[in-house]
Amino acid sequence: MSAAATRTSGQDHLWSVDDHLKDILATVQPLEPIELNLLDAQGCVLVDEVTVALSLPPFDNSSMDGYAVRVSDVEGASEEFPAVLTVIGDVAAGAAGLLEVGPGQAARIMTGAPLPPGAEAVVPVEWTDGGLGGGPVSGMRARSLSPEDATGQVRVHRPVEARAHVRAQGSDAKAGDLALAAGTVLGPPQIALLAAIGRGTVRVRPRPRVVVMSTGSELVQPDEELASGQIYDSNSFALTAAARDAGAIAYRVGAVTDDAETLRSAIEDQLVRADLMVTTGGVSVGAYDVVKEALTAIGEDENDSGENDSGEGEGEGEPEAGHGVEFRKLAMQPGKPQGFGLIGPDRTPLLALPGNPVSSYVSFEVFVRPAIRTLMGLEDVHRPRTKAVLRADKALTSPVGRRQFLRGTYRDGTVTPVGGAGSHLIAALAQSDALIVVPENDTSLEPGTEVEVLLLG
Amino acid sequence: MSAAATRTSGQDHLWSVDDHLKDILATVQPLEPIELNLLDAQGCVLVDEVTVALSLPPFDNSSMDGYAVRVSDVEGASEEFPAVLTVIGDVAAGAAGLLEVGPGQAARIMTGAPLPPGAEAVVPVEWTDGGLGGGPVSGMRARSLSPEDATGQVRVHRPVEARAHVRAQGSDAKAGDLALAAGTVLGPPQIALLAAIGRGTVRVRPRPRVVVMSTGSELVQPDEELASGQIYDSNSFALTAAARDAGAIAYRVGAVTDDAETLRSAIEDQLVRADLMVTTGGVSVGAYDVVKEALTAIGEDENDSGENDSGEGEGEGEPEAGHGVEFRKLAMQPGKPQGFGLIGPDRTPLLALPGNPVSSYVSFEVFVRPAIRTLMGLEDVHRPRTKAVLRADKALTSPVGRRQFLRGTYRDGTVTPVGGAGSHLIAALAQSDALIVVPENDTSLEPGTEVEVLLLG
Numbered sequence: 033m034s035a036a037a038t039r040t041s042g043q044d045h046l047w048s049v050d051d052h053l054k055d056i057l058a059t060v061q062p063l064e065p066i067e068l069n070l071l072d073a074q075g076c077v078l079v080d081e082v083t084v085a086l087s088l089p090p091f092d093n094s095s096m097d098g099y100a101v102r103v104s105d106v107e108g109a110s111e112e113f114p115a116v117l118t119v120i121g122d123v124a125a126g127a128a129g130l131l132e133v134g135p136g137q138a139a140r141i142m143t144g145a146p147l148p149p150g151a152e153a154v155v156p157v158e159w160t161d162g163g164l165g166g167g168p169v170s171g172m173r174a175r176s177l178s179p180e181d182a183t184g185q186v187r188v189h190r191p192v193e194a195r196a197h198v199r200a201q202g203s204d205a206k207a208g209d210l211a212l213a214a215g216t217v218l219g220p221p222q223i224a225l226l227a228a229i230g231r232g233t234v235r236v237r238p239r240p241r242v243v244v245m246s247t248g249s250e251l252v253q254p255d256e257e258l259a260s261g262q263i264y265d266s267n268s269f270a271l272t273a274a275a276r277d278a279g280a281i282a283y284r285v286g287a288v289t290d291d292a293e294t295l296r297s298a299i300e301d302q303l304v305r306a307d308l309m310v311t312t313g314g315v316s317v318g319a320y321d322v323v324k325e326a327l328t329a330i331g332e333d334e335n336d337s338g339e340n341d342s343g344e345g346e347g348e349g350e351p352e353a354g355h356g357v358e359f360r361k362l363a364m365q366p367g368k369p370q371g372f373g374l375i376g377p378d379r380t381p382l383l384a385l386p387g388n389p390v391s392s393y394v395s396f397e398v399f400v401r402p403a404i405r406t407l408m409g410l411e412d413v414h415r416p417r418t419k420a421v422l423r424a425d426k427a428l429t430s431p432v433g434r435r436q437f438l439r440g441t442y443r444d445g446t447v448t449p450v451g452g453a454g455s456h457l458i459a460a461l462a463q464s465d466a467l468i469v470v471p472e473n474d475t476s477l478e479p480g481t482e483v484e485v486l487l488l489g
Numbered sequence: 490m491s492a493a494a495t496r497t498s499g500q501d502h503l504w505s506v507d508d509h510l511k512d513i514l515a516t517v518q519p520l521e522p523i524e525l526n527l528l529d530a531q532g533c534v535l536v537d538e539v540t541v542a543l544s545l546p547p548f549d550n551s552s553m554d555g556y557a558v559r560v561s562d563v564e565g566a567s568e569e570f571p572a573v574l575t576v577i578g579d580v581a582a583g584a585a586g587l588l589e590v591g592p593g594q595a596a597r598i599m600t601g602a603p604l605p606p607g608a609e610a611v612v613p614v615e616w617t618d619g620g621l622g623g624g625p626v627s628g629m630r631a632r633s634l635s636p637e638d639a640t641g642q643v644r645v646h647r648p649v650e651a652r653a654h655v656r657a658q659g660s661d662a663k664a665g666d667l668a669l670a671a672g673t674v675l676g677p678p679q680i681a682l683l684a685a686i687g688r689g690t691v692r693v694r695p696r697p698r699v700v701v702m703s704t705g706s707e708l709v710q711p712d713e714e715l716a717s718g719q720i721y722d723s724n725s726f727a728l729t730a731a732a733r734d735a736g737a738i739a740y741r742v743g744a745v746t747d748d749a750e751t752l753r754s755a756i757e758d759q760l761v762r763a764d765l766m767v768t769t770g771g772v773s774v775g776a777y778d779v780v781k782e783a784l785t786a787i788g789e790d791e792n793d794s795g796e797n798d799s800g801e802g803e804g805e806g807e808p809e810a811g812h813g814v815e816f817r818k819l820a821m822q823p824g825k826p827q828g829f830g831l832i833g834p835d836r837t838p839l840l841a842l843p844g845n846p847v848s849s850y851v852s853f854e855v856f857v858r859p860a861i862r863t864l865m866g867l868e869d870v871h872r873p874r875t876k877a878v879l880r881a882d883k884a885l886t887s888p889v890g891r892r893q894f895l896r897g898t899y900r901d902g903t904v905t906p907v908g909g910a911g912s913h914l915i916a917a918l919a920q921s922d923a924l925i926v927v928p929e930n931d932t933s934l935e936p937g938t939e940v941e942v943l944l945l946g
Contacts, residue, residue, distance in 0.1 A: 070711065071741065074730045089913060090720060097775035124747065124777045126707030128717045142775040144707055144844070146718045157774055171774025174782050176749060181776065205916040212919060220734060221945075224727035224846055225919035228720070232712030250583030250601055254527065255689030260585045261603045263547060263685070270681035273531045277677060284528065290581065292633060317614055317628030318554035318599040319638065320581045325631050387601070389681055456546060459662040462669060462682035488678075 046363040047370075048472070049398065049435045056372055056399055060381050062409040063237045063307060070226055073218050075279055076236035077409040082211045084229050087202035092147040094123075096197045097172060099138040099160060099186055100151035106188045111168065114187035119163055122175060122182040123148050140172070140182055147198055154197035161187040205229070215411065237409035240307040242280040244271045247295060247313040247323055248387055251287035266458060267312040267392045271385075274396050275310070278404040290314065296326040303376040307407055310400055313387025315359055315369040323384050327357040327371060357382055363472055365434045366391035366455035367398070381407075388455035394437045394467065397488065420447035420485045422468070428477040430470040439464035440485065447485050465489050503820040504827075505929070506855065506892045513829055513856055517838050519866040520764060522692050527683055530675050532736055533693035534866040539668045541686050544659035549604040551580075553654045554629060556595040556617060556643055557608035563645045568625065571644035576620055579632060579639040580605050597629070597639055604655055611654035618644040662686070672868065694866035697764040699737040701728045704752060704770040704780055705844060708744035723915060724769040724849045728842075731853050732767070735861040747771065753783040760833040764864055767857055770844025772816055772826040780841050784814040784828060814839055820929055822891045823848035823912035824855070845912035851894045851924065854945065877904035877942045879925070885934040887927040896921035897942065904942050922946045 065079040094100065100123060109115035117138035121131050125144040133139050133150035140163075141147070141154055162169035163186045173181055205211065211225055218226070218236065226234055244267075251265035252258055265287040275282035283305060288298045295314075302309065314323030357373030368391075371384030381403060385395040397415060405413035422428070423446045430436040430453075439461050440447040447468055451460020467486040470477060477483060522536040551557065557580060566572035574595035578588050582601035590596050590607035597620075598604070598611055619626035620643045630638055662668065668682055675683070675693065683691055701724075708722035709715055722744040732739035740762060745755045752771075759766065771780030814830030821827075825848075828841030838860060842852040854872060862870035879885070880903045887893040887910075896918050897904040904925055908917020924943040927934060934940060 070726055071729055074733065084916075086715070088916065090715060091718065095911075095913070097773055097778075122776065124707075125705055126718055126747075130718075140776065142777050143773060144705070144720070172776040174749075174779070175776040176779075176782070178776075199911065199913050203911070204914050209916070211916065219945075220727045220731040221850065221915075221918045221921065223730045224723045224850060225915050227711045227723035227726040228846065228915045230711050230713075230715070230721045232710065248582055248601070250581075253689065254684045254687050256687075258543070258547060258687070261548065261583055261587075263601070264687050266681045266684035269527055269684040270677045272528055273680045274677040276531065290583075292631075316554055316600060319579065319597065319629040319632040319635075320599050321554075322631070322633075325633070389685065393678065393681065454552075454656065454660070456552070456656050457661050458545065458678075458682050458685045459541075459666070459668065461678045464678065488676075 045361070046433070047360045049362060049364050052360060052362055052370060052372070053399055053402065056383070056403050057406055057413070059374065060308075060403045060406045063240060063407050065235050066238050067233050067235050068238065069233055070223055070231065073234050073236045074223060076218055076239065078212055078214055078216045078218060079235045079237060079409070081214045082226065082229075082231065082234070084205045084207055084209045084211045086230065087207045088204035088228055089199055089201055092201050093199050094141045094143055094145050094147060094154045094197060095199050096154055096156040097142050098154045098156040098197065099188065100133055100141040100148050100154055101138045101188065101192065102133060102135060102150065103152045103192060103194050105136060105138075106155060106191045109188045109191050111189040114161070114189050117186050117188060119183050119186050124175075138186055138188070140186075152194045153192040155188050155190065155192050156197060159188060159190040161189075215409070217410065237407070240280045240404055240407040241305055242275040242282045242308045242310060242404060243285060243302045243306040244268050244275060244282060244310045245285040245298065245302065245312075246287045246387070247290060247311055248287055249290040249320075253286060266389050267387065270389065270393055271310055271312065271396050271400070274393070274401070275404060278401045279408055279410075280308070280404045290320045290322045292322040292325040295322050299326065300376070303378070303380055306380050308403060309375070309380060309382040310396070311382070311384045312392040315371050315384045315386055317369070323371065324359050327373070327375065327382065327384060357384060359384070363434050365431060365436045365453065367395040367437070370395065370399070389458045390439070390455040390461050393461060397467065397486065398437070415486045415488060418442075418485050418487060419482050420445055422446075422477055422479055422481045422483045423448045424479045427479065428468070428470065430475055430477070432475050433472055435472050436470035437486070438468040438470065440466045440468045442466040442485055442487060447483060502818070503890070504817045506819060506821050509817060509819055509827060509829070510856055510859065513840070513860050514863055514870070516831065517765075517860045517863045520694050520697060520864050523695050524690050524692050525695065526690055527680055527688065530691050530693045531680060533675055533696065535669055535671055535673045535675060536692045536694060536866070538671045539683065539686075539688065539691070541662045541664055541666045541668045543687065544664045545661035545685055546656055546658055549658050550656050551598045551600055551602050551604060551611045551654060552656050553611055553613040554599050555611045555613040555654065556645065557590055557598040557605055557611055558595045558645065558649065559590060559592060559607065560609045560649060560651050562593060562595075563612060563648045566645045566648050568646040571618070571646050574643050574645060576640055576643050581632075595643055595645070597643075609651045610649040612645050612647070612649050613654060616645060616647040618646075672866070674867065694864070697737045697861055697864040698762055699732040699739045699765045699767060699861060700742060700759045700763040701725050701732060701739060701767045702742040702755065702759065702769075703744045703844070704747060704768060705744055706747040706777070710743060723846050724844065727846065727850055728767055728769065728853050728857070731850070731858070732861060735858045736865055736867075737765070737861045747777045747779045749779040749782040752779050756783065757833070760835070760837055763837050765860060766832070766837060766839040767853070768839070768841045769849040772828050772841045772843055774826070780828065781816050784830070784832065784839065784841060814841060816841070820891050822888060822893045822910065824852040824894070827852060827856070846915045847896070847912040847918055850918060854924065854943065855894070872943045872945060875899075875942050875944060876939050877902055879903075879934055879936055879938045879940045880905045881936045884936065885925070885927065887932055887934070889932050890929055892929050893927035894943070895925040895927065897923045897925045899923040899942055899944060904940060
């Protein structure tokens with residue numbers, strides 16, 4: 033007789049939501065860092081601090097399209113009495129082999145191009161005649177079409193101070209400066225900085241690979257025909273989407289029938305690509321709750337490798353911390369039955385969620401999402417919480433001793449319940465964007481009460 | 490001589506940020522809907538309303554693991570004087586060919602299994618002896634290990650009312666009900682509902698394919714060696730990441746040199762996979778600003794197809810609305826020079842952003858992100874805005890007549906500027922999570938002032 037069939041001892045103890053979560057987060061460890069290409073690291077957490085290898089900008093360069101000049105050459109210049117300078121050529125962005133600007137000379141210079149030797153400042157093209165011999169111009173003609181503009185003379189209509197329109201080498205960041213601290217989450221601006229300092233790859237904690245598997249002989253794929261007594265599998269779709277939303281790379285495994293051997297083999301097949309496994313269904317007190325049966329055995333095989341080769345678990349007591357999957361009852365509604373543990377040769381974390389669609393979704397938000405974000409090394413692992421005024425026609429009732437999570441819509445500091453407490457109410461779930469948290473000791477919440485809300489958006 | 494070289498007319502008009510944005514959003518149209526597999530539609534917008542095809546649940550079913558009974562058979566039952574019923578078998582979830590529960594009989598039933606004919610309610614297993622002949626049990630033994638528990642007798646310790654622990658057919662949603670309204674964004678709960686009602690595919694507006702191309706002969710790939718006058722390309726990385734964040738499928742094209750023919754050919758090559766193109770650099774008043782040169786020609790080819798096959802544009806005036814790419818100066822800092830238009834045979838929208846890293850990133854947030862989200866059919870296309878109290882050591886100054894976007898960090902209703910106004914300050918950008926908006930007519934903002942903030946997070 034397997035442990036799953038009789039291990040009722042300890043199951044009458046109700047775990048609190050907080051203790052179950054604490055156990056999960058104390059067990060799940062951030063993934064080992066890997067070196068990823070910059071764009072593959074988007075959304076990931078930087079492991080080491082990154083320092084600036086070369087100064088930004090790497091050289092003094094122009095912040096305008098204009099003319100690189102010597103300050104004394106344009107002193108006192110005006111439109112009426114322009115300074116007339118000889119244009120010795122172009123300095124384009126990316127140019128090497130620089131011109132040298134001597135007295136009475138100017139180099140036409142483009143934004144981002146290095147300030148040539150001899151030049152002290154840049155005069156914007158709009159302060160000149162652009163070499164065309166007329167009044168002020170609004171821009172340059174394309175080099176490819178008017179190469180002659182890179183030579184000849186330019187009339188400068190205004191003086192400039194030294195370093196005007198010049199971005200100094202290192203004015204953005206200096207070599208040796210801290211670019212990004214360890215623990216930074218890499219969004220577009222952080223990726224911009226890493227690229228700018230020449231980092232094409234970066235060491236981060238990777239996105240966890242999460243395998244989502246629903247169980248239940250009653251489950252049928254959408255778009256197929258339902259036979260009598262069957263329903264469509266929705267959990268594997270919902271939780272795969274939710275895992276992605278949390279930051280994971282999620283793999284959906286279709287529904288597995290309620291047969292322990294089949295399930296065990298399906299799980300073992302998936303372990304190779306899983307940093308975290310999530311199952312739904314089969315964790316309660318029924319005679320067909322095969323997740324318990326199958327996972328207890330995998331857990332114990334692993335713990336006692338070599339010593340217990342029968343493939344059937346025998347231990348009746350609590351598994352050791354971090355060994356095998358433990359099934360618990362939680363002081364929570366929905367989501368009372370939960371399994372959690374480490375399985376397989378790599379001690380892969382597995383969360384076994386209840387099978388009712390609302391139960392599994394709420395359990396995901398409360399337990400799996402923080403686990404995924406812990407694997408990623410994020411500090412901010414939870415959904416944001418806020419206070420909201422309850423807007424309802426009548427009081428909400430909740431069983432004593434259970435933390436209840438009701439579905440609701442949050443708008444501007446108020447929350448309105450959607451649908452009832454039933455854990456099968458998917459239609460109402462799909463209209464909600466928040467979970468209303470009713471604490472363990474509250475059995476009734478009056479309209480107008482301030483309540484705690486988890487924002488799902 | 491190409492239009493790009495001389496079309497200075499009209500360029501001195503400063504467009505407002507709002508007018509440029511309005512023009513973009515009036516031109517960009519939501520993408521044509523396609524039918525996608527459910528998980529591929531995550532984050533997409535539903536085009537048609539979806540009604541419930543079959544009721545949820547599709548049949549009366551048990552909400553507990555227990556025994557399906559006739560109410561009169563358990564009337565007055567207690568632990569001392571239990572009702573003793575004959576167990577006629579199991580009803581598992583997914584079972585077809587139902588048992589019929591007669592007087593004095595019970596069927597062992599699992600959560601989700603159809604209520605068998607004759608039964609009126611479900612007694613939870615915890616209110617029985619589980620068929621074991623002792624006191625109350627906390628669960629059932631696994632069917633696979635104790636098949637005999639599906640027969641024999643069960644002692645029921647408590648009465649139940651009719652329909653107790655039964656979820657009625659249609660109690661979640663009834664056939665014909667509205668499941669999801671047109672315009673709904675598909676997150677995990679909405680995907681759950683679609684799966685639950687049997688929809689394996691769904692008609693949505695697809696994610697836009699966005700091609701990001703940076704231009705500049707000075708640009709080098711990260712991890713390569715910098716020669717004199719060169720810098721690393723960061724824009725193509727930042728904007729590819731930002732396009733993904735906005736919901737797009739983004740393709741990064743490496744930096745293209747400042748040569749009009751090369752650029753034109755690179756853009757034409759990419760058009761086939763682009764719903765939107767974004768370029769950076771080459772849009773200002775310099776002699777090497779080839780984006781203007783190249784795109785004006787493509788635009789005019791398109792306008793005048795067949796009539797102007799020289800490949801060189803000739804029109805000096807403003808392009809017609811929606812035809813070709815128009816280059817503008819905006820009353821904006823950073824981000825003054827901008828290009829926008831439709832190009833190629835499919836009139837693909839193209840936004841040509843300035844090349845300074847901060848300019849291109851701010852331009853992306855203000856113009857490109859809303860364009861991407863408009864292509865997706867989203868209603869909520871803008872970054873969230875909020876008011877915040879300016880926390881700074883001294884007043885912020887801003888040029889008159891320009892809307893300035895400064896980088897800052899937002900915390901609990903206050904915003905603190907990070908770095909200066911320079912559009913090359915990537916390091917400061919990477920530390921910020923908000924843009925401080927300084928209106929056109931404000932030239933100075935004192936510490937303590939309430940300012941408008943765009944939240945980037």
